[in-house]
Amino acid sequence: MRCKLAEVRSSSTSVGILSCFCVQAGAKKVYAIEASSIANRCEEVIKANRMESKIQVINQRVEDVVLPEKVDVIVSEWMGYFLLYESMLNSVVYAREHWLKEGGIMLPSIASIYMAPVTDEETLDETTSLWESTKKVYGVDMSCLVPYARKLLTRSVHVEVFPPKNLIGFAEKVIELDLSRITQKDLEHVKGKFMFKAIGETTLNGFVAWFTVQFDCANKGLIELSTSPYKHPTHWRQCVVYLNEAEDVQQDTTIQGTVTLSPNKEVNRFLEVEIKCKVGDGDSKPYSYIMDDRPS
Structure with a gap:
Protein backbone atom coordinates (compact mmCIF):
# COMPACT_ATOMS: atom_id res chain seq x y z
CA MET A 1 0.00 0.00 0.00
CA ARG A 2 2.20 2.81 -1.27
CA CYS A 3 -0.18 5.54 -0.14
CA LYS A 4 -0.38 8.35 2.37
CA LEU A 5 -2.80 8.25 5.25
CA ALA A 6 -4.16 10.52 7.94
CA GLU A 7 -5.02 8.88 11.23
CA VAL A 8 -7.58 11.25 12.72
CA ARG A 9 -7.45 10.66 16.44
CA SER A 10 -10.83 10.85 18.11
CA SER A 11 -9.89 8.82 21.16
CA SER A 12 -6.69 8.65 23.19
CA THR A 13 -7.18 4.96 23.97
CA SER A 14 -5.41 3.72 20.83
CA VAL A 15 -2.19 5.66 21.70
CA GLY A 16 -0.74 5.38 18.21
CA ILE A 17 -1.67 1.80 17.44
CA LEU A 18 -3.77 2.70 14.39
CA SER A 19 -0.79 4.53 12.89
CA CYS A 20 1.41 1.49 13.47
CA PHE A 21 -1.20 -0.73 11.84
CA CYS A 22 -1.19 1.57 8.81
CA VAL A 23 2.59 1.21 8.44
CA GLN A 24 2.34 -2.56 8.85
CA ALA A 25 -0.22 -2.51 6.01
CA GLY A 26 2.33 -0.80 3.78
CA ALA A 27 1.56 2.92 4.10
CA LYS A 28 4.29 5.18 2.73
CA LYS A 29 3.48 8.06 5.10
CA VAL A 30 1.08 8.45 8.03
CA TYR A 31 -0.01 11.73 9.62
CA ALA A 32 -1.23 10.93 13.16
CA ILE A 33 -3.40 13.85 14.26
CA GLU A 34 -3.95 14.00 18.03
CA ALA A 35 -5.21 17.10 19.84
CA SER A 36 -4.51 16.02 23.43
CA SER A 37 -1.25 15.59 25.36
CA ILE A 38 -1.44 11.85 24.65
CA ALA A 39 0.41 12.77 21.45
CA ASN A 40 3.64 12.49 23.48
CA ARG A 41 2.83 8.91 24.38
CA CYS A 42 2.01 8.22 20.71
CA GLU A 43 5.51 9.32 19.76
CA GLU A 44 6.99 6.95 22.35
CA VAL A 45 5.04 4.02 20.91
CA ILE A 46 6.08 4.94 17.38
CA LYS A 47 9.77 5.17 18.34
CA ALA A 48 9.57 1.88 20.23
CA ASN A 49 8.40 0.28 16.99
CA ARG A 50 11.01 2.13 14.87
CA MET A 51 8.38 3.74 12.67
CA GLU A 52 9.26 7.42 13.22
CA SER A 53 10.49 7.75 9.63
CA LYS A 54 6.99 6.95 8.34
CA ILE A 55 4.69 8.36 11.03
CA GLN A 56 4.46 12.07 11.81
CA VAL A 57 2.55 12.92 14.98
CA ILE A 58 0.75 16.27 14.81
CA ASN A 59 -0.39 17.58 18.20
CA GLN A 60 -3.32 19.75 17.01
CA ARG A 61 -7.05 19.68 16.49
CA VAL A 62 -7.81 18.33 13.03
CA GLU A 63 -9.66 21.57 12.31
CA ASP A 64 -6.39 23.50 12.85
CA VAL A 65 -4.04 21.16 10.98
CA VAL A 66 -2.34 22.16 7.73
CA LEU A 67 -0.91 19.09 5.98
CA PRO A 68 1.76 19.39 3.28
CA GLU A 69 -0.40 17.27 0.94
CA LYS A 70 -3.72 15.51 0.56
CA VAL A 71 -3.96 11.86 1.59
CA ASP A 72 -5.22 8.64 0.00
CA VAL A 73 -6.89 7.18 3.09
CA ILE A 74 -8.37 8.49 6.34
CA VAL A 75 -8.47 6.02 9.23
CA SER A 76 -10.25 6.88 12.47
CA GLU A 77 -11.87 5.19 15.46
CA TRP A 78 -14.50 7.85 16.07
CA MET A 79 -17.46 5.70 17.14
CA GLY A 80 -19.13 6.45 20.48
CA TYR A 81 -22.02 4.94 22.39
CA PHE A 82 -25.14 4.85 20.19
CA LEU A 83 -22.57 5.45 17.43
CA LEU A 84 -22.74 9.26 17.66
CA TYR A 85 -22.16 10.04 21.36
CA GLU A 86 -19.36 12.63 21.79
CA SER A 87 -19.87 14.01 18.23
CA MET A 88 -16.43 12.86 17.09
CA LEU A 89 -17.54 12.11 13.53
CA ASN A 90 -17.70 15.84 12.77
CA SER A 91 -13.90 16.10 12.92
CA VAL A 92 -13.51 13.12 10.60
CA VAL A 93 -15.87 14.71 8.09
CA TYR A 94 -13.83 17.92 8.31
CA ALA A 95 -10.65 15.98 7.58
CA ARG A 96 -12.29 14.29 4.58
CA GLU A 97 -13.53 17.60 3.15
CA HIS A 98 -10.13 19.27 3.46
CA TRP A 99 -7.47 16.59 3.14
CA LEU A 100 -8.75 13.49 1.34
CA LYS A 101 -7.85 13.13 -2.34
CA GLU A 102 -10.64 12.72 -4.86
CA GLY A 103 -11.46 9.02 -4.94
CA GLY A 104 -9.78 8.50 -1.58
CA ILE A 105 -10.86 5.91 0.97
CA MET A 106 -12.56 6.37 4.35
CA LEU A 107 -11.99 3.64 6.95
CA PRO A 108 -14.54 2.80 8.21
CA SER A 109 -16.61 3.60 5.13
CA ILE A 110 -20.19 2.79 6.20
Missing part, protein backbone atom coordinates in the same frame (compact mmCIF):
# COMPACT_ATOMS: atom_id res chain seq x y z
CA ALA A 111 -21.80 3.05 9.65
CA SER A 112 -25.26 1.72 10.51
CA ILE A 113 -27.55 1.82 13.55
CA TYR A 114 -29.92 -1.06 14.35
CA MET A 115 -32.84 -1.14 16.76
CA ALA A 116 -35.20 -3.75 18.18
CA PRO A 117 -38.13 -3.65 20.64
CA VAL A 118 -37.52 -5.21 24.06
CA THR A 119 -39.25 -6.38 27.20
CA ASP A 120 -37.47 -5.82 30.51
CA GLU A 121 -39.87 -5.90 33.44
CA GLU A 122 -37.07 -7.13 35.69
CA THR A 123 -35.09 -3.89 35.48
CA LEU A 124 -38.21 -1.80 36.02
CA ASP A 125 -39.25 -3.93 39.00
CA GLU A 126 -35.77 -3.65 40.54
CA THR A 127 -35.96 0.14 40.31
CA THR A 128 -39.26 0.10 42.20
CA SER A 129 -38.49 -2.61 44.75
CA LEU A 130 -35.19 -1.03 45.82
CA TRP A 131 -36.92 2.02 47.26
CA GLU A 132 -39.96 0.14 48.50
CA SER A 133 -37.80 -2.28 50.50
CA THR A 134 -35.99 0.29 52.67
CA LYS A 135 -38.79 0.54 55.28
CA LYS A 136 -38.73 -3.18 55.95
CA VAL A 137 -34.93 -3.45 55.92
CA TYR A 138 -33.86 -0.14 57.51
CA GLY A 139 -37.06 1.25 59.04
CA VAL A 140 -37.00 4.26 56.69
CA ASP A 141 -39.83 4.67 54.18
CA MET A 142 -38.34 5.85 50.87
CA SER A 143 -41.13 4.69 48.58
CA CYS A 144 -41.87 8.33 47.73
CA LEU A 145 -38.73 8.22 45.54
CA VAL A 146 -40.16 5.53 43.23
CA PRO A 147 -41.64 8.03 40.71
CA TYR A 148 -38.35 9.97 40.64
CA ALA A 149 -36.30 6.79 40.15
CA ARG A 150 -38.52 5.69 37.27
CA LYS A 151 -38.23 9.15 35.73
CA LEU A 152 -34.44 8.90 35.81
CA LEU A 153 -34.60 5.41 34.33
CA THR A 154 -36.85 6.50 31.48
CA ARG A 155 -35.07 9.73 30.55
CA SER A 156 -31.54 8.37 30.12
CA VAL A 157 -29.83 6.14 27.59
CA HIS A 158 -28.44 3.07 29.38
CA VAL A 159 -25.23 1.46 28.14
CA GLU A 160 -25.13 -2.24 28.95
CA VAL A 161 -24.68 -5.74 27.57
CA PHE A 162 -28.32 -6.49 26.84
CA PRO A 163 -29.58 -10.12 26.80
CA PRO A 164 -30.82 -11.16 23.32
CA LYS A 165 -33.61 -13.22 24.92
CA ASN A 166 -35.34 -9.94 25.83
CA LEU A 167 -35.76 -8.82 22.21
CA ILE A 168 -39.40 -9.14 21.17
CA GLY A 169 -39.02 -8.34 17.47
CA PHE A 170 -36.53 -8.75 14.67
CA ALA A 171 -33.92 -5.99 14.50
CA GLU A 172 -34.04 -3.40 11.72
CA LYS A 173 -31.42 -1.08 10.30
CA VAL A 174 -32.83 2.37 11.04
CA ILE A 175 -29.91 4.59 10.00
CA GLU A 176 -27.05 4.21 7.53
CA LEU A 177 -24.24 6.75 7.13
CA ASP A 178 -22.03 6.82 4.05
CA LEU A 179 -18.78 8.30 5.37
CA SER A 180 -17.70 9.38 1.91
CA ARG A 181 -20.76 11.62 1.51
CA ILE A 182 -22.21 12.66 4.86
CA THR A 183 -21.84 16.33 5.80
CA GLN A 184 -21.58 18.14 9.11
CA LYS A 185 -25.01 19.61 8.38
CA ASP A 186 -26.43 16.07 8.11
CA LEU A 187 -25.03 15.28 11.57
CA GLU A 188 -27.10 18.02 13.21
CA HIS A 189 -30.14 15.70 13.07
CA VAL A 190 -29.64 12.07 12.07
CA LYS A 191 -33.04 10.49 11.45
CA GLY A 192 -34.40 7.02 10.79
CA LYS A 193 -37.65 5.05 10.69
CA PHE A 194 -38.59 1.66 12.14
CA MET A 195 -41.45 -0.83 11.87
CA PHE A 196 -41.38 -3.98 13.97
CA LYS A 197 -43.85 -6.82 14.48
CA ALA A 198 -44.02 -8.15 18.02
CA ILE A 199 -43.12 -11.78 18.60
CA GLY A 200 -45.58 -13.42 20.98
CA GLU A 201 -47.83 -12.00 23.68
CA THR A 202 -45.62 -9.84 25.87
CA THR A 203 -44.90 -6.34 27.17
CA LEU A 204 -43.03 -3.63 25.27
CA ASN A 205 -40.78 -1.76 27.71
CA GLY A 206 -38.46 0.03 25.31
CA PHE A 207 -35.84 -0.40 22.61
CA VAL A 208 -32.25 -1.60 22.31
CA ALA A 209 -29.88 -0.07 19.77
CA TRP A 210 -26.43 -0.96 18.46
CA PHE A 211 -24.22 -0.19 15.48
CA THR A 212 -22.00 -1.74 12.87
CA VAL A 213 -19.20 -0.20 10.85
CA GLN A 214 -17.86 -1.58 7.58
CA PHE A 215 -14.38 -1.30 6.13
CA ASP A 216 -14.22 -1.45 2.35
CA CYS A 217 -10.89 -3.20 1.81
CA ALA A 218 -9.98 -3.65 -1.86
CA ASN A 219 -8.22 -6.99 -1.40
CA LYS A 220 -10.57 -8.47 1.21
CA GLY A 221 -13.96 -6.96 0.42
CA LEU A 222 -16.16 -5.60 3.20
CA ILE A 223 -15.05 -6.27 6.78
CA GLU A 224 -17.60 -5.52 9.49
CA LEU A 225 -17.35 -4.64 13.17
CA SER A 226 -20.65 -5.32 14.93
CA THR A 227 -21.77 -4.35 18.44
CA SER A 228 -24.91 -6.50 18.20
CA PRO A 229 -26.17 -8.24 21.35
CA TYR A 230 -25.86 -11.46 19.32
CA LYS A 231 -22.10 -10.90 18.94
CA HIS A 232 -19.24 -11.03 21.43
CA PRO A 233 -19.51 -7.98 23.77
CA THR A 234 -17.44 -4.92 22.86
CA HIS A 235 -16.43 -1.73 24.64
CA TRP A 236 -19.56 -0.08 23.19
CA ARG A 237 -22.01 -2.74 24.45
CA GLN A 238 -25.62 -1.79 23.51
CA CYS A 239 -27.84 1.20 24.30
CA VAL A 240 -31.26 0.76 25.92
CA VAL A 241 -34.09 3.27 26.31
CA TYR A 242 -37.22 2.63 28.38
CA LEU A 243 -40.77 3.88 27.80
CA ASN A 244 -42.55 5.88 30.48
CA GLU A 245 -45.40 3.38 30.35
CA ALA A 246 -45.26 -0.22 29.20
CA GLU A 247 -47.36 -1.33 26.23
CA ASP A 248 -48.98 -4.75 26.02
CA VAL A 249 -48.53 -6.37 22.62
CA GLN A 250 -49.76 -9.53 20.90
CA GLN A 251 -48.22 -11.65 18.16
CA ASP A 252 -47.58 -9.41 15.11
CA THR A 253 -48.65 -6.17 16.81
CA THR A 254 -46.98 -3.38 14.84
CA ILE A 255 -44.51 -1.09 16.60
CA GLN A 256 -43.58 1.75 14.29
CA GLY A 257 -42.11 5.21 14.48
CA THR A 258 -39.04 7.39 14.05
CA VAL A 259 -35.75 8.01 15.85
CA THR A 260 -33.70 11.22 15.73
CA LEU A 261 -30.18 11.66 17.11
CA SER A 262 -28.88 15.18 17.72
CA PRO A 263 -25.96 16.77 19.59
CA ASN A 264 -27.05 18.56 22.74
CA LYS A 265 -27.26 22.32 22.11
CA GLU A 266 -25.37 23.23 25.30
CA VAL A 267 -22.76 20.45 25.37
CA ASN A 268 -22.03 19.32 21.84
CA ARG A 269 -20.63 15.91 22.73
CA PHE A 270 -23.78 14.90 24.66
CA LEU A 271 -26.41 13.09 22.60
CA GLU A 272 -30.15 13.65 22.52
CA VAL A 273 -32.40 10.81 21.36
CA GLU A 274 -35.96 11.51 20.26
CA ILE A 275 -38.31 8.59 19.54
CA LYS A 276 -41.87 8.75 18.28
CA CYS A 277 -43.63 5.42 18.61
CA LYS A 278 -47.06 4.07 17.68
CA VAL A 279 -48.09 0.64 18.98
CA GLY A 280 -50.86 -1.15 17.10
CA ASP A 281 -53.86 1.14 16.64
CA GLY A 282 -52.78 3.45 19.45
CA ASP A 283 -51.67 7.06 19.21
CA SER A 284 -48.14 8.08 18.31
CA LYS A 285 -46.26 9.07 21.48
CA PRO A 286 -43.02 11.08 21.82
CA TYR A 287 -40.15 10.02 24.08
CA SER A 288 -37.00 12.01 24.84
CA TYR A 289 -33.69 10.75 26.21
CA ILE A 290 -30.33 12.26 27.01
CA MET A 291 -26.90 10.63 26.90
CA ASP A 292 -24.49 12.73 28.94
CA ASP A 293 -21.50 12.12 31.22
CA ARG A 294 -23.43 9.47 33.12
CA PRO A 295 -24.17 6.66 30.63
CA SER A 296 -25.07 3.78 32.98
Whole structure:
Protein backbone atom coordinates (compact mmCIF):
# COMPACT_ATOMS: atom_id res chain seq x y z
CA MET A 1 0.00 0.00 0.00
CA ARG A 2 2.20 2.81 -1.27
CA CYS A 3 -0.18 5.54 -0.14
CA LYS A 4 -0.38 8.35 2.37
CA LEU A 5 -2.80 8.25 5.25
CA ALA A 6 -4.16 10.52 7.94
CA GLU A 7 -5.02 8.88 11.23
CA VAL A 8 -7.58 11.25 12.72
CA ARG A 9 -7.45 10.66 16.44
CA SER A 10 -10.83 10.85 18.11
CA SER A 11 -9.89 8.82 21.16
CA SER A 12 -6.69 8.65 23.19
CA THR A 13 -7.18 4.96 23.97
CA SER A 14 -5.41 3.72 20.83
CA VAL A 15 -2.19 5.66 21.70
CA GLY A 16 -0.74 5.38 18.21
CA ILE A 17 -1.67 1.80 17.44
CA LEU A 18 -3.77 2.70 14.39
CA SER A 19 -0.79 4.53 12.89
CA CYS A 20 1.41 1.49 13.47
CA PHE A 21 -1.20 -0.73 11.84
CA CYS A 22 -1.19 1.57 8.81
CA VAL A 23 2.59 1.21 8.44
CA GLN A 24 2.34 -2.56 8.85
CA ALA A 25 -0.22 -2.51 6.01
CA GLY A 26 2.33 -0.80 3.78
CA ALA A 27 1.56 2.92 4.10
CA LYS A 28 4.29 5.18 2.73
CA LYS A 29 3.48 8.06 5.10
CA VAL A 30 1.08 8.45 8.03
CA TYR A 31 -0.01 11.73 9.62
CA ALA A 32 -1.23 10.93 13.16
CA ILE A 33 -3.40 13.85 14.26
CA GLU A 34 -3.95 14.00 18.03
CA ALA A 35 -5.21 17.10 19.84
CA SER A 36 -4.51 16.02 23.43
CA SER A 37 -1.25 15.59 25.36
CA ILE A 38 -1.44 11.85 24.65
CA ALA A 39 0.41 12.77 21.45
CA ASN A 40 3.64 12.49 23.48
CA ARG A 41 2.83 8.91 24.38
CA CYS A 42 2.01 8.22 20.71
CA GLU A 43 5.51 9.32 19.76
CA GLU A 44 6.99 6.95 22.35
CA VAL A 45 5.04 4.02 20.91
CA ILE A 46 6.08 4.94 17.38
CA LYS A 47 9.77 5.17 18.34
CA ALA A 48 9.57 1.88 20.23
CA ASN A 49 8.40 0.28 16.99
CA ARG A 50 11.01 2.13 14.87
CA MET A 51 8.38 3.74 12.67
CA GLU A 52 9.26 7.42 13.22
CA SER A 53 10.49 7.75 9.63
CA LYS A 54 6.99 6.95 8.34
CA ILE A 55 4.69 8.36 11.03
CA GLN A 56 4.46 12.07 11.81
CA VAL A 57 2.55 12.92 14.98
CA ILE A 58 0.75 16.27 14.81
CA ASN A 59 -0.39 17.58 18.20
CA GLN A 60 -3.32 19.75 17.01
CA ARG A 61 -7.05 19.68 16.49
CA VAL A 62 -7.81 18.33 13.03
CA GLU A 63 -9.66 21.57 12.31
CA ASP A 64 -6.39 23.50 12.85
CA VAL A 65 -4.04 21.16 10.98
CA VAL A 66 -2.34 22.16 7.73
CA LEU A 67 -0.91 19.09 5.98
CA PRO A 68 1.76 19.39 3.28
CA GLU A 69 -0.40 17.27 0.94
CA LYS A 70 -3.72 15.51 0.56
CA VAL A 71 -3.96 11.86 1.59
CA ASP A 72 -5.22 8.64 0.00
CA VAL A 73 -6.89 7.18 3.09
CA ILE A 74 -8.37 8.49 6.34
CA VAL A 75 -8.47 6.02 9.23
CA SER A 76 -10.25 6.88 12.47
CA GLU A 77 -11.87 5.19 15.46
CA TRP A 78 -14.50 7.85 16.07
CA MET A 79 -17.46 5.70 17.14
CA GLY A 80 -19.13 6.45 20.48
CA TYR A 81 -22.02 4.94 22.39
CA PHE A 82 -25.14 4.85 20.19
CA LEU A 83 -22.57 5.45 17.43
CA LEU A 84 -22.74 9.26 17.66
CA TYR A 85 -22.16 10.04 21.36
CA GLU A 86 -19.36 12.63 21.79
CA SER A 87 -19.87 14.01 18.23
CA MET A 88 -16.43 12.86 17.09
CA LEU A 89 -17.54 12.11 13.53
CA ASN A 90 -17.70 15.84 12.77
CA SER A 91 -13.90 16.10 12.92
CA VAL A 92 -13.51 13.12 10.60
CA VAL A 93 -15.87 14.71 8.09
CA TYR A 94 -13.83 17.92 8.31
CA ALA A 95 -10.65 15.98 7.58
CA ARG A 96 -12.29 14.29 4.58
CA GLU A 97 -13.53 17.60 3.15
CA HIS A 98 -10.13 19.27 3.46
CA TRP A 99 -7.47 16.59 3.14
CA LEU A 100 -8.75 13.49 1.34
CA LYS A 101 -7.85 13.13 -2.34
CA GLU A 102 -10.64 12.72 -4.86
CA GLY A 103 -11.46 9.02 -4.94
CA GLY A 104 -9.78 8.50 -1.58
CA ILE A 105 -10.86 5.91 0.97
CA MET A 106 -12.56 6.37 4.35
CA LEU A 107 -11.99 3.64 6.95
CA PRO A 108 -14.54 2.80 8.21
CA SER A 109 -16.61 3.60 5.13
CA ILE A 110 -20.19 2.79 6.20
CA ALA A 111 -21.80 3.05 9.65
CA SER A 112 -25.26 1.72 10.51
CA ILE A 113 -27.55 1.82 13.55
CA TYR A 114 -29.92 -1.06 14.35
CA MET A 115 -32.84 -1.14 16.76
CA ALA A 116 -35.20 -3.75 18.18
CA PRO A 117 -38.13 -3.65 20.64
CA VAL A 118 -37.52 -5.21 24.06
CA THR A 119 -39.25 -6.38 27.20
CA ASP A 120 -37.47 -5.82 30.51
CA GLU A 121 -39.87 -5.90 33.44
CA GLU A 122 -37.07 -7.13 35.69
CA THR A 123 -35.09 -3.89 35.48
CA LEU A 124 -38.21 -1.80 36.02
CA ASP A 125 -39.25 -3.93 39.00
CA GLU A 126 -35.77 -3.65 40.54
CA THR A 127 -35.96 0.14 40.31
CA THR A 128 -39.26 0.10 42.20
CA SER A 129 -38.49 -2.61 44.75
CA LEU A 130 -35.19 -1.03 45.82
CA TRP A 131 -36.92 2.02 47.26
CA GLU A 132 -39.96 0.14 48.50
CA SER A 133 -37.80 -2.28 50.50
CA THR A 134 -35.99 0.29 52.67
CA LYS A 135 -38.79 0.54 55.28
CA LYS A 136 -38.73 -3.18 55.95
CA VAL A 137 -34.93 -3.45 55.92
CA TYR A 138 -33.86 -0.14 57.51
CA GLY A 139 -37.06 1.25 59.04
CA VAL A 140 -37.00 4.26 56.69
CA ASP A 141 -39.83 4.67 54.18
CA MET A 142 -38.34 5.85 50.87
CA SER A 143 -41.13 4.69 48.58
CA CYS A 144 -41.87 8.33 47.73
CA LEU A 145 -38.73 8.22 45.54
CA VAL A 146 -40.16 5.53 43.23
CA PRO A 147 -41.64 8.03 40.71
CA TYR A 148 -38.35 9.97 40.64
CA ALA A 149 -36.30 6.79 40.15
CA ARG A 150 -38.52 5.69 37.27
CA LYS A 151 -38.23 9.15 35.73
CA LEU A 152 -34.44 8.90 35.81
CA LEU A 153 -34.60 5.41 34.33
CA THR A 154 -36.85 6.50 31.48
CA ARG A 155 -35.07 9.73 30.55
CA SER A 156 -31.54 8.37 30.12
CA VAL A 157 -29.83 6.14 27.59
CA HIS A 158 -28.44 3.07 29.38
CA VAL A 159 -25.23 1.46 28.14
CA GLU A 160 -25.13 -2.24 28.95
CA VAL A 161 -24.68 -5.74 27.57
CA PHE A 162 -28.32 -6.49 26.84
CA PRO A 163 -29.58 -10.12 26.80
CA PRO A 164 -30.82 -11.16 23.32
CA LYS A 165 -33.61 -13.22 24.92
CA ASN A 166 -35.34 -9.94 25.83
CA LEU A 167 -35.76 -8.82 22.21
CA ILE A 168 -39.40 -9.14 21.17
CA GLY A 169 -39.02 -8.34 17.47
CA PHE A 170 -36.53 -8.75 14.67
CA ALA A 171 -33.92 -5.99 14.50
CA GLU A 172 -34.04 -3.40 11.72
CA LYS A 173 -31.42 -1.08 10.30
CA VAL A 174 -32.83 2.37 11.04
CA ILE A 175 -29.91 4.59 10.00
CA GLU A 176 -27.05 4.21 7.53
CA LEU A 177 -24.24 6.75 7.13
CA ASP A 178 -22.03 6.82 4.05
CA LEU A 179 -18.78 8.30 5.37
CA SER A 180 -17.70 9.38 1.91
CA ARG A 181 -20.76 11.62 1.51
CA ILE A 182 -22.21 12.66 4.86
CA THR A 183 -21.84 16.33 5.80
CA GLN A 184 -21.58 18.14 9.11
CA LYS A 185 -25.01 19.61 8.38
CA ASP A 186 -26.43 16.07 8.11
CA LEU A 187 -25.03 15.28 11.57
CA GLU A 188 -27.10 18.02 13.21
CA HIS A 189 -30.14 15.70 13.07
CA VAL A 190 -29.64 12.07 12.07
CA LYS A 191 -33.04 10.49 11.45
CA GLY A 192 -34.40 7.02 10.79
CA LYS A 193 -37.65 5.05 10.69
CA PHE A 194 -38.59 1.66 12.14
CA MET A 195 -41.45 -0.83 11.87
CA PHE A 196 -41.38 -3.98 13.97
CA LYS A 197 -43.85 -6.82 14.48
CA ALA A 198 -44.02 -8.15 18.02
CA ILE A 199 -43.12 -11.78 18.60
CA GLY A 200 -45.58 -13.42 20.98
CA GLU A 201 -47.83 -12.00 23.68
CA THR A 202 -45.62 -9.84 25.87
CA THR A 203 -44.90 -6.34 27.17
CA LEU A 204 -43.03 -3.63 25.27
CA ASN A 205 -40.78 -1.76 27.71
CA GLY A 206 -38.46 0.03 25.31
CA PHE A 207 -35.84 -0.40 22.61
CA VAL A 208 -32.25 -1.60 22.31
CA ALA A 209 -29.88 -0.07 19.77
CA TRP A 210 -26.43 -0.96 18.46
CA PHE A 211 -24.22 -0.19 15.48
CA THR A 212 -22.00 -1.74 12.87
CA VAL A 213 -19.20 -0.20 10.85
CA GLN A 214 -17.86 -1.58 7.58
CA PHE A 215 -14.38 -1.30 6.13
CA ASP A 216 -14.22 -1.45 2.35
CA CYS A 217 -10.89 -3.20 1.81
CA ALA A 218 -9.98 -3.65 -1.86
CA ASN A 219 -8.22 -6.99 -1.40
CA LYS A 220 -10.57 -8.47 1.21
CA GLY A 221 -13.96 -6.96 0.42
CA LEU A 222 -16.16 -5.60 3.20
CA ILE A 223 -15.05 -6.27 6.78
CA GLU A 224 -17.60 -5.52 9.49
CA LEU A 225 -17.35 -4.64 13.17
CA SER A 226 -20.65 -5.32 14.93
CA THR A 227 -21.77 -4.35 18.44
CA SER A 228 -24.91 -6.50 18.20
CA PRO A 229 -26.17 -8.24 21.35
CA TYR A 230 -25.86 -11.46 19.32
CA LYS A 231 -22.10 -10.90 18.94
CA HIS A 232 -19.24 -11.03 21.43
CA PRO A 233 -19.51 -7.98 23.77
CA THR A 234 -17.44 -4.92 22.86
CA HIS A 235 -16.43 -1.73 24.64
CA TRP A 236 -19.56 -0.08 23.19
CA ARG A 237 -22.01 -2.74 24.45
CA GLN A 238 -25.62 -1.79 23.51
CA CYS A 239 -27.84 1.20 24.30
CA VAL A 240 -31.26 0.76 25.92
CA VAL A 241 -34.09 3.27 26.31
CA TYR A 242 -37.22 2.63 28.38
CA LEU A 243 -40.77 3.88 27.80
CA ASN A 244 -42.55 5.88 30.48
CA GLU A 245 -45.40 3.38 30.35
CA ALA A 246 -45.26 -0.22 29.20
CA GLU A 247 -47.36 -1.33 26.23
CA ASP A 248 -48.98 -4.75 26.02
CA VAL A 249 -48.53 -6.37 22.62
CA GLN A 250 -49.76 -9.53 20.90
CA GLN A 251 -48.22 -11.65 18.16
CA ASP A 252 -47.58 -9.41 15.11
CA THR A 253 -48.65 -6.17 16.81
CA THR A 254 -46.98 -3.38 14.84
CA ILE A 255 -44.51 -1.09 16.60
CA GLN A 256 -43.58 1.75 14.29
CA GLY A 257 -42.11 5.21 14.48
CA THR A 258 -39.04 7.39 14.05
CA VAL A 259 -35.75 8.01 15.85
CA THR A 260 -33.70 11.22 15.73
CA LEU A 261 -30.18 11.66 17.11
CA SER A 262 -28.88 15.18 17.72
CA PRO A 263 -25.96 16.77 19.59
CA ASN A 264 -27.05 18.56 22.74
CA LYS A 265 -27.26 22.32 22.11
CA GLU A 266 -25.37 23.23 25.30
CA VAL A 267 -22.76 20.45 25.37
CA ASN A 268 -22.03 19.32 21.84
CA ARG A 269 -20.63 15.91 22.73
CA PHE A 270 -23.78 14.90 24.66
CA LEU A 271 -26.41 13.09 22.60
CA GLU A 272 -30.15 13.65 22.52
CA VAL A 273 -32.40 10.81 21.36
CA GLU A 274 -35.96 11.51 20.26
CA ILE A 275 -38.31 8.59 19.54
CA LYS A 276 -41.87 8.75 18.28
CA CYS A 277 -43.63 5.42 18.61
CA LYS A 278 -47.06 4.07 17.68
CA VAL A 279 -48.09 0.64 18.98
CA GLY A 280 -50.86 -1.15 17.10
CA ASP A 281 -53.86 1.14 16.64
CA GLY A 282 -52.78 3.45 19.45
CA ASP A 283 -51.67 7.06 19.21
CA SER A 284 -48.14 8.08 18.31
CA LYS A 285 -46.26 9.07 21.48
CA PRO A 286 -43.02 11.08 21.82
CA TYR A 287 -40.15 10.02 24.08
CA SER A 288 -37.00 12.01 24.84
CA TYR A 289 -33.69 10.75 26.21
CA ILE A 290 -30.33 12.26 27.01
CA MET A 291 -26.90 10.63 26.90
CA ASP A 292 -24.49 12.73 28.94
CA ASP A 293 -21.50 12.12 31.22
CA ARG A 294 -23.43 9.47 33.12
CA PRO A 295 -24.17 6.66 30.63
CA SER A 296 -25.07 3.78 32.98
